[in-house]
Amino acid sequence: MEDKSYKEYLEHITTFIFDVDGVLTDGTITVTTSGEMLRTMNIKDGFALKTAIDAGFHICIISGGSNEGVRVRLNGLGIKDVYLGTHDKIEKLHEYLEKNNINIENVLYMGDDIPDYPVMSLAGLPCCPQDAVPEIKAISKYVSHKKGGKGAVRDVIEQVLKVQGKWNSNFSAKYD
Template sequence: MEDKSYKEYLKHINTFILDIDGVLTDGSVMVTTSGEMLRSMNIKDGYAIKTAIDKGFNICIISGGSNEGVRVRLNGLGVTDVFLGAHNKIEQLNTYLASKNVDLKNVLYMGDDLPDYPVMKLVGLPTCPQDAAPEIKAISKYVSHKNGGKGAVRDVIEQVLKVQDKWFDSFNAQYD
């Protein structure tokens, strides 16, 4: 359930932590004859991630999955903190936050399913895509109107950057 007061948290966010499957992807997997699993990621989510990095925000990926193709895509966007095969997400979260000196209250986490639940209970702004599991929706302070892999990440990043006046300013400077 969306809590309208979630907007009060947006101005304090400096770190986005995201799951992959069901958040940056729609959760579908295409399997090739060789057994390779292919995922589809949204270009608009990628643009928002790159923009956030360019504006000085921390972006971290914590996923139980281990597809190296995903790492290549995210590294190409400038995401250097990509933790795959992370089955203890709280441990990975704590290690990451300590390395960046980030407070939990400044973290927006987007997850979609039960492995994300423990981490989401800790962060300042737990969020999820529209098609997240009911248990995840129940603890989210914001439920995007977009599904996972269909712009949910863009939705939350854009909201944070707009509240902090960091979304459209680079374009205004280019075209003045």
């Protein structure tokens, strides 16, 4: 689904909201003998998240998973709004939007599976990784060419920041 119409939404995005498993990770969980569940995140996705924060965007994570290692990683990138163990994503979404005075039409939400469906149905720009389930692909205005945990987050952030002129300008001050 390479529908060009999604691009008209990019200039109005102020807020990125992401699920974790299947979006920031590839959905694989490695279980150790002690029962700890390990996830792998893409460093390029992390760079894009940090870049978006530095450019003044709101970033929020809403996940049904409750791995505290995920919180540590995301907090380390500067993401303060990390909601783990969330079973009612719509309630958490409305709470976050109200707290930060954000309009839903300015939200890009990326999810990959059925628990994301209700929230994605509300978001201004629902997106998903290339390997999302068919029901999520069907309601997404943009399906990334990247898989979850393999650069899908970087893909959408970079597109928004480039359209808004905040991708390269963000680096020139730091690296010149």
